[in-house]
Amino acid sequence: MQAYEYKVVPAPAKGTKAKGVKTPEARFANSIENLLNEMAAGGWEFQRAELLPSEERSGLTGSTTNWRNVMVFRRALAAEQPAESPAPGRKEPAAPSVEFRHSEPHTPPLTAAAGDPEAPPEATQVPGPGAARMQSDDGVEELSPVAGMTAALKKRAEQKGDGEN
Secondary structure, three states: OOOEEEEEEEOOOOOOOEOOEOOHHHHHHHHHHHHHHHHHHOOOEEEEEEEEEEEEEEOOOEEEEEEEEEEEEEEEOOOOOOOOOOOOOOOOOOOOOHHHHOOOOOOOOOEEEOOOOOOOOOOEEEOOHHHHHHHHOOOOOOOOOOOOOOHHHHHHHHHHHHHHO
């Protein structure tokens, strides 16, 4: 079974200016695109965007609920895990990697932009299959369909309604 690690980052709140990007919608899309490409370069695959409640202090004794937009990414963990970790406060020296021991020069893999008609057939398409899956993903989680408001949200709504009278 494949193991993953996840990273949750705040979704951009405003657009990023760029050459040729004029409208507020295009600037916002540009900031989302920049974040997705930055995370993909680090090996992170976009999973979904979520709107989640965050209880935060307000004044000296009060608290409020703020809703936060976040983006969820994941990447596969390495297959091998360390068998035993060193004692707390003690660092073990890292063993040199296999690539470091070899004296042969490393040739980077051949890559090509996805859809490039002049790319050789052996070239890896960039962005890879993760980006293609991301583009075809509609953002809906199929494992847990949502059918209405949860009991917790209904209770909160009722409390808010009672407090305003």
